[in-house]
Structure formats: C-alpha cells, structure tokens
Amino acid sequence: MPELPEMETYKRLLNERIAGKLISDIEINRDKSINVSSDQFISEVKGQTVTRVERRAKHLIFRLGSGKNLLLHLMLGGWMYLGNDEDNPDRTKQVILSFGDQKLYFIGLRLGYLHLHGPDELEKELSDLGPEPLEPSFTYEKFHEIFADRRGMIKTTLVNQEIIAGIGNCYSDEISFEAAIKPTRTFEELENSELQSLFNGMKTTFHRAIEAGGYMDNPLFKSDQKTGGYNKICRVYDREGENCFRCQTPIVKEEVSSRKTFYCPNCQK
Template sequence: MPELPEVEVSRQGVSPWLSDQTITNIVVRQRQMRWPVPAEISQAVGQQVLNVNRRAKYLLIEVETGTIVLHLGMSGKLRVVDASLPPVKHDHIDIVLGSGKCLRFNDPRRFGACLWQPEGTQLPQMQNLGPEPLTDAFDEERLYTLSRQRKGAIKNFVMDNAIVVGVGNIYANEALFMAGIDPRRAAGRVSAKRYKLLTAAIKQVLAEAIEQGGTTLKDFAQSDGNPGYFKQKLRVYGRAEAPCLSCQTPIKSVVIGQRNTFYCPSCQR
C-alpha cells in the first residue's frame, strides 16, 4: 500500500505539470471506488490549479472553489500523460489540463478515492488527523504524553493517524528497529528517553524514503514510471529469518494488529 513517502513522491512528481494549469475536463470512467466519485467533482472544470499539497496520504489539488482529494488506496498510480493517449485497463479518472496533458489515475483494486471538498469545508476523511511527522508539531513530548496508560502495542500506537499521520506499516517497522524498541511492547511502558529516539527515527526513515523515491514492493511506482529505491535500504521489513544487519540474529516475524511485523529479538527490547 502506498504510504506517506510514496504519496509525497507522487505529489512532487505531478506538481510541476499541474500547477497554474487550467482544468479543462474531468473524465470519470469508473465511479465505484472506495467511496463513489461525486458528480460535484466537475466543479473544478474551468478552474486554475492553485496548489498541489498533501495531507497524510491524501493528495490535494486545490482550485479556487475547492479541492480535488485523491487517495491511492492499495494499488493506485498517478501518471501525467498526453490527454490523447488511449486509456488502458483500470485507468479510471483523467484530470485534463489546458496544456494537453492529463493526470491519469489507474487503480486495479479500486480501493483508492477521488473526492471533492468545497472551499471552507472539510471532508470527514480529513478530520481528526494528527500532525504531519516531518513537522515540528510532531515531537517526543506528544508521543510520550499520549502514550501514558496505553496497553496496546507501540507499533499500533505510532500507526494511529490520530497520533501522527502517515507512519504506515513499513516505516513503523523500520523506525522501531532504528530506535531499538520491540514492536510488541505496550506503548505506555516506553520511557520518554526512548520516545525521543523513536521520534527521531520516524523522521529519519520517512525523510530517507522520500529522498529515495519511496518503496517499491509490488504496485507502487513514481509518477514518471520509475520505481522507488528505498526497498534496498529496508533493515527489517520483509526480512524474516535473514540475519540482522547489526548483530546477525535472525529477524523474527509476528502479526500485530493484523499486519506483518518484523523485528530483531536482540537489538529491540
């Protein structure tokens, strides 16, 4: 599933093609996505793209009267192509631009979304989100304070979008390894000192992933079609029974919160 770095890389890739362009048409070939594509999306036609931003895993294409909100779901991909290029299977949505290009949304599993958020409103999906992890609003004090009395696993805690957005499964595994914290440990039993290490690790692993273009596992590719290269830097994720890169102990795999979880039983406690 594309996580925050993959969405940010997609934003960086498509933004130069969309910014200041006029949306001349929106072609919806399949309305039945994760949520039905609303007819109100057509309100963006004829308007200029003011900004292309990101909130959590949502890509935000802002025009004067509202925002087109895109979510890549599990298998969504964005491409900037010539608007005249015939669509292929699973090309569900085209946002056509005055330049003759279009932003094409392909999603085989249809767990992605394309929504319309009128100016001055906020979609339910955008409410109750925690701070962005790469901003000063996310720090160790927040994690420590909110974790007190929590008995659930710390991995689930840092993946909670109300705590901090965008720390998906891959990067939670990697950050917990970097901080030396067992992912099974209760969030309330982690000290302030260790939360400081974890906060720094989360910021580092996400920044590295963005710099490397994201993590290509099966479905994700950048907007130019190139793969993300962070997979080559994964320290624990997907490496069950392989030797730990720090101590050579075999990496273990368990399921936490219905997600595959990888950790080193020697380095993480």
C-alpha cells in the same frame, strides 16, 4: 498502501509538473471513485487550475482555483501515472485528468477515491487525523504528551491515524527498527529514553524514506528515477529471512492484529 513518504514524494513531483496548469478535460470510468455525479464533477473541475498540491497524512489535496479541492486517498492498490496516450500503463484507469497533452491517470482506485470538496467539507473530512509527524511544531514534548500514558502495542498504536497521521504498516516497522525497539512491546513498558529513541527514529526514518522516494513500485512518469527508491534500503519491512543490517540476524515476521510485522529478534529489544 502508500504512506507519508510515498504521498510526500507524489506531492513534490506533481507540484513540479502540474501546479499552475489548467485541467482541460476529464474522463471518469468509475462513478464510485468520486463522491458526486460525473456531470457535477466535470462541471466543477474542468477548466479549473490546480494552484498547488498539498499532503495531509496519506491524502493528497489538489487545490483548485475556484476554492474547491480534490481529495485523493489511494488506499490499497492505488497509484498514479502522469503521461500521455503513447506511454501510459496498460491498466484500467478510474479517473483521468488532462492538462493539455499531458494526462494524470488514477489507477487502482477500487478502495481509494478522488473526492470533490469545498473548504468546510474538506476540513470535516480530515478533522479526525492526528498531528503531522514532520511538522516543526511536532516536538518530542508533544510526542511524549501523546504517548506517555498510552498502554497499547507500539505497532498497532503507531498505525492509528487519529494518534499520528501518515504512519502505516511499513513505516511502523521501520521506525521501530531505527529505534532498536521491538514493535510488539507496549508503550507502558517504555522508559523515557526509549520513547525519545522512538521519536528520533520516526523523524530519521521519514526523512530518509522521503529522500529516497518512498517504496511505491510504479514510477510516476516515464523518466521517473525517484519513486520507489526506498525499496533498495528498507531495513526490515518485507525482509523476512534476510540478514539484519546491524547484527546479521535473520529478520522475522509475525502477525500482529492481522498486520504483518517485521523486526530483528536480536537488536530490537
């Protein structure tokens, strides 16, 4: 499932390519991927300009000139492709937004969605999300305030979107590795210095992953060399049996609350 770095990469690339452009046509092939009737969706979205694309947690928000918004959550298996009739993937597209001769294809939206919301509805939809970890205002003091009295396991707590927004299965492991802390430990066990390491590891990991383009497998457009670059430098996630970059000990995999969890048994204490 795409996490903060993947959606941030999408946001930046889409702003470069569709911000300020008019939605000239819409094709809806799966009614369950939207939250209103197809007729209403097309009536309210077609002819509107995408003024900008924003990110909140694992969501993208397409701001429309009308003041309405398209809220995207790709969930498991969802992805996008920006192209045309000649170069698009041979996959089922649930929704297609056209920008003249360029089209944005939404693929794999079986669990994901593209919902139309007014400002108040959008605020309500996102109201239960925790703070954004890369906001300048999200300091160590605020991080400490959130976690100082937590008793849950690091892995399961970090992926809770109501506590911090945007961290999922992959980056909870990557953050723990960066901090040299085993993700199966609990917050109540951590010293203040370890909590500081976890905070620093979160910031470092996200900046590195965004710079590399996240871990999504599929390019956003034909000449896209950015998306998915983090796959080449992933520290522990999905690397079971491979040597740790720090100490050469084989990475292990465990199931934690039905989530696959990867870590180095030697250098993550």
